[in-house]
Amino acid sequence: QHKFWETQPVGQFKDVGNSSLPEGPIEQPTPLSEVKQEPYNLPSLYEWTVCDMDSDEVCNEVYVLLTNNYVEDDDNLFRFNYSKEFLRWGLRPPGYFRSWHIGVRVKASKKLVAFITGIPVKLRVRDEVVRMAEVNFLCVHKKLRSKRLAPVMIKEVTRRIHLENIWQAAYTAGVLLPTPVTTCQYWHRTLNPKKLIDVGFSRLGERMTMSRAIKLYRLPSSTATLGLRKMELRDVPAVTRLLRNYLSRFAVAPVFDDDEVEHWLLPQEDVVDSYVVESPDSHEITDFFSFYTLPSSILNNPNYSNLKAAYTFYNVSTTTPLLQLIQDALIIAKQKDFDVFNALDIMENEPFLKELKFGRGDGQLYYYLYNYRLKDALKPSELGLVLL
Numbered sequence: 001q002h003k004f005w006e007t008q009p010v011g012q013f014k015d016v017g018n019s020s021l022p023e024g025p026i027e028q029p030t031p032l033s034e035v036k037q038e039p040y041n042l043p044s045l046y047e048w049t050v051c052d053m054d055s056d057e058v059c060n061e062v063y064v065l066l067t068n069n070y071v072e073d074d075d076n077l078f079r080f081n082y083s084k085e086f087l088r089w090g091l092r093p094p095g096y097f098r099s100w101h102i103g104v105r106v107k108a109s110k111k112l113v114a115f116i117t118g119i120p121v122k123l124r125v126r127d128e129v130v131r132m133a134e135v136n137f138l139c140v141h142k143k144l145r146s147k148r149l150a151p152v153m154i155k156e157v158t159r160r161i162h163l164e165n166i167w168q169a170a171y172t173a174g175v176l177l178p179t180p181v182t183t184c185q186y187w188h189r190t191l192n193p194k195k196l197i198d199v200g201f202s203r204l205g206e207r208m209t210m211s212r213a214i215k216l217y218r219l220p221s222s223t224a225t226l227g228l229r230k231m232e233l234r235d236v237p238a239v240t241r242l243l244r245n246y247l248s249r250f251a252v253a254p255v256f257d258d259d260e261v262e263h264w265l266l267p268q269e270d271v272v273d274s275y276v277v278e279s280p281d282s283h284e285i286t287d288f289f290s291f292y293t294l295p296s297s298i299l300n301n302p303n304y305s306n307l308k309a310a311y312t313f314y315n316v317s318t319t320t321p322l323l324q325l326i327q328d329a330l331i332i333a334k335q336k337d338f339d340v341f342n343a344l345d346i347m348e349n350e351p352f353l354k355e356l357k358f359g360r361g362d363g364q365l366y367y368y369l370y371n372y373r374l375k376d377a378l379k380p381s382e383l384g385l386v387l388l
């Protein structure tokens with residue numbers, strides 16, 4: 001039963017496996033003059049607000065809302081704790097729209113109680129490059145749950161995206177909705193076994209002692225790849241070429257230009273880390289890896305309050321074996337004091353996960369498209385898209 005999603009242009013459960021329906025947009029765009037010009041109605045105690053992420057004050061309000069009310073794991077032990085600088089980065093890529101950073105306030109107190117965002121992206125689906133929105137950071141304050149606020153927020157962000165003449169979107173969720181493009185698995189590489197066990201993130205398995213776990217997850221103290229260094233501004237054109245070429249092999253993937261690669265991959269402390277391999281003789285950039293920093297609050301633990309997690313982002317290997325490249329990423333993440341290194345089984349990740357001692361997580365991530373049908377679900381390895 002999905003009273004809201006049944007009304008939306010998304011693949012429906014009843015149509016799964018029905019190959020008579022064509023691939024592509026589900027509904028056609030309407031003239032912009034026919035897009036609703038006024039915001040949707042909220043319950044009378046609440047009002048819409050545009051959240052200006054340039055403002056320290058507003059950015060902090062968003063941060064506090066998400067810190068206390070955003071996504072938790074199944075056992076409510078951890079809650080994502082995106083930093084302010086991360087939110088600024090994630091919400092202001094090239095060509096972003098301020099009007100897509102949507103908040104809901106209590107009229108009387110002006111307290112921020114809900115949030116939803118979109119950012120623009122060019123996404124290729126098989127042979128078509130489509131201007132889309134990525135919708136993320138949907139959050140309703142815990143005290144306002146189950147009042148059907150989320151459907152109003154989704155309709156409002158949809159309306160504002162339509163006003164920019166964009167008719168498709170991509171989004172991910174940890175919950176099953178109509179209907180996923182693909183279903184991915186989270187994997188976790190332990191870097192700090194003692195802390196992960198202390199906080200309930202992982203458990204000592206059968207015949208595993210703490211000292212055996214510490215030994216199992218120990219990493220070399222330095223990286224193996226010659227010519228590995230932090231990415232710099234001058235690397236942007238080479239990284240763009242490598243990444244565009246690499247992403248062309250997936251059924252669904254973003255198409256990035258230089259400005260977007262600069263935004264998404266140029267290192268920013270405690271937000272995103274990227275390393276390139278520069279060939280010692282030719283000085284060509286042959287490979288790179290990247291990961292972003294997304295800590296989680298640890299709920300109700302006497303000893304620790306924050307879990308420092310790295311998430312693998314985009315990686316390309318042409319010369320250095322991918323396994324060695326990611327092993328170097330693990331070593332650098334360990335040096336930077338991360339507790340865990342996380343990955344999804346998308347792109348070419350699957351082969352390195354087991355080899356590098358990642359363990360399967362208890363969480364899944366479903367990927368969705370809005371107003372774009374695919375005949376069949378994809379395999380995770382056919383997906384070339386990472387959302388924050």
Ligand code: NHW
Nearest residue numbers: 002003004005136137138139140145146147148149150167
């Ligand atoms: S996924 C993270 C979502 N956020 C959280 O999980 C934070 C903690 N939870 C909450 O804040 C990344 C609330 O539980 C939320 C729901 C706000 C999730 N996606 O208001 P009601 C994203 O941000 C449906 C989509 O009573 P609530 C991606 C649910 O199935 N729909 O629930 C966001 C039901 O509809 P149904 C979701 O618990 C993508 C209805 O909401 C959902 O108080 C958004 C219930 O609403 C989810 N994660 O609030 C879509 N969770 O039909 C973008 C629940 O089943 C689409 N629901 O009756 C594209 C738009 C742009 C198109 C442009 C052309």
Ligand code: EN5
Nearest residue numbers: 072073074075173174186188201202359360361362363388
């Ligand atoms: C999209 N932008 O469930 C975000 N995380 O596995 C929205 N589990 O951390 C959607 N429950 O398995 C987010 N440890 C959906 C994900 C929501 C968060 C979530 C999962 C992903 C997670 C951990 C902790 C579980 C705590 C109890 C987990 C096991 C690791 C272990 C390491 C050693 C080898 C075996 C596995």
